[in-house]
C-alpha cells in the first residue's frame with residue numbers, strides 16, 4: 263500500500279525547512295516594513311512629489327529628462343525626498359544654505375550611488391573615503407600646479423587645431439551642419455592623453471580609440487539605469503542581470519585601455535633612463551604618481567595607480583567634452599554674446615597663431631560666458647553622500663545618520679529662489695559686482711569644500727583655449743530643426759548629438 267508523502271520519513275524535515283524559510287521571509291517583510299515606517303517618520307518635516315507605492319519617484323529620474331526636476335524645484339523649496347522603490351530614499355537638496363551645510367562635512371560617498379560606479383572607477387579619488395582618500399588627494403594635487411597648467415596651454419591648442427582642421431575639411435567654404443559632440447569628445451580625450459600621460463594617440467584621426475569613448479558612454483548608461491531602479495539595488499537581481507554582464511564587458515574594455523596607457527608610460531620611462539635622460543622637461547600626472555609610488559613603497563600600490571589613472575580618464579574626458587559642447591550651443595543660440603566674445607578674443611590674440619597663459623586671464627567676457635553656460639548646464643548634475651552622523655540644516659530641520667543625500671547641482675543652478683529668470687542665458691550674472699553679492703554656495707559646477715574637483719583649473723584652461731580658437735575660425739549658428747535635448751546619464755549627454763551650422767571666417 264502507498265503511503266501519502268506526509269507519512270514518509272522526509273516529511274518532518276521538509277516541514278521544518280518550509281517553516282524555517284517562511285519565518286525568514288516574514289522576518290524580512292517585517293524588517294522592510296519597519297524600515298519604511300522609520301523613513302516616513304524621519305522625513306515628516308519634508309514634503310515632495312507623491313511616490314508610486316512600488317516604484318517610488320522613479321518616473322522623475324528614470325528617463326534622465328531634467329525638466330521634471332525643474333518643476334519639483336519650483337514647487338518644493340530647499341529639498342525633497344525622492345523614493346527609489348518602497349524602502350529607499352535619496353534626499354535631494356538644491357538650496358545654497360543646505361549645500362553649504364553638507365559640503366562643510368566629511369561624509370563618505372553614498373553606497374547606493376557608488377555601488378554601480380565602483381567597478382568602473384575602482385578605488386580612485388572619486389570613490390575613496392576617509393584617510394585613503396586624503397592620502398591620494400595629497401599625492402595627486404601637485405599634478406595640477408600652476409607651472410604644469412601653464413605648460414598645457416600649447417598642447418591643448420594643438421589638439422584643438424586638429425579638430426578645427428577636420429571641420430575645415432568638412433565645411434570647405436560653405437556653411438555646413440556638423441555634429442560636433444563626437445569630435446569635441448575625441449579632442450578632449452586627445453588633450454587628456456597628451457597633458458596628463460604625455461601620450462600621442464592620434465585619436466582624433468585614428469578611429470581605434472573610439473572604443474574607449476563608446477565604452478564610457480555605454481557604462482554610464484547602464485549605471486544610470488541600475489541606480490534608479492530599485493530591484494537592481496538587491497545584489498541577487500543585479501548579479502544575474504544582462505546589465506551586469508554588459509557592464510562587465512565594457513568595463514573590461516576601458517580597463518584594458520588604461521592598462522595600456524600605464525604600460526607604455528613605464529616603457530618610455532625605462533627607455534629614457536637607459537639613454538641617460540634624467541633631466542625631464544616637465545612632469546606629467548603619471549610621472550608624479552609613479553614617483554610617488556617609488557617613494558611611498560607599499561603606501562601606494564599598483565592597484566591604487568591603476569585606479570587613479572582610470573578615475574582621471576573617466577572624470578576628465580566627457581566632463582570637458584560636454585561642457586564645451588553646451589557652451590558652443592549657447593553661443594550659437596545667442597549671437598550677440600558670440601560676437602562680443604569673438605571681438606574680445608581678436609583683441610587679445612589677433613589671428614590666434616599663438617596663445618599664452620597670460621592671455622587666457624584677459625578674456626573676461628568669454629570667461630563669464632563659460633561660467634554662465636556651466637550654470638545653465640552643469641555637466642556633473644549631482645553629487646551624493648551618505649550621512650555618517652545626523653545633520654541639521656540652517657532652517658532647523660534635520661535628518662538622521664545613514665540617509666543618502668543628493669546635492670542636485672542642476673536644481674541649485676536653476677532654483678528660482680536663487681537666480682532671477684533661471685532659464686535665461688545671461689553672462690552678466692558673473693560680472694565682478696553681481697557675483698560678489700551672491701551666496702557662496704549658489705554656484706557649484708565643480709562642487710565645493712575639501713572634495714571639490716581637482717581638475718577644475720585644467721578644465722577652465724582647456725575651455726578657454728578651445729572656445730577662443732574655435733570662435734576665431736568659425737561662426738556658429740543653431741540648426742533649428744534639431745534643437746539640443748539634454749538628458750542626465752550621471753553626466754549630461756545630448757540625446758541626439760549636437761548639430762550646429764559652422765561657417766568658416768575668412
Ligand code: HEM
Pocket residue numbers: 387388399573574577578579581582585640641642644645646707708709712713714715716717718720721
Ligand atoms: C568641466 C569639467 C568638469 C566638471 C564639471 C567636473 C565636476 C566635478 C564635480 C562636481 C566633482 C565632485 C564629485 C563628487 O563629489 O562626487 C568632481 C570631482 C573630481 N573631478 Fe572633476 N569635473 C570636471 C573636469 C575634471 C577633469 C578635467 C578632471 C581630471 C583631469 C577631473 C577630475 C576629478 C576628480 C579626480 C574628482 C574627485 C575629487 C575628490 O573626490 O577628491 N574633473 N568634478
Ligand SMILES: *[C@@H]1O[C@H](CO)[C@@H](O)[C@H](O)[C@H]1NC(C)=O
Pocket residue numbers: 370371372373374376385389390391648
Ligand atoms: C565609501 O563609503 C561608502 C559608504 O560608506 C561605501 O559604500 C563605499 O564602499 C566606500 N568606498 C570605498 C572605496 O571604500
Ligand SMILES: *[C@@H]1O[C@H](CO)[C@@H](O)[C@H](O)[C@H]1NC(C)=O
Pocket residue numbers: 468469470
Ligand atoms: C591606429 O592606432 C592603432 C593603435 O594605436 C595602430 O595599431 C594603427 O596602426 C593606427 N592606424 C593608423 C592608420 O595610423
Ligand SMILES: *[C@@H]1O[C@H](CO)[C@@H](O)[C@H](O)[C@H]1NC(C)=O
Pocket residue numbers: 688690691693695696
Ligand atoms: C548684473 O546682472 C544684471 C542682470 O543679469 C545685469 O543687467 C547687470 O548689467 C549686471 N551688472 C553688472 C555690473 O554687470
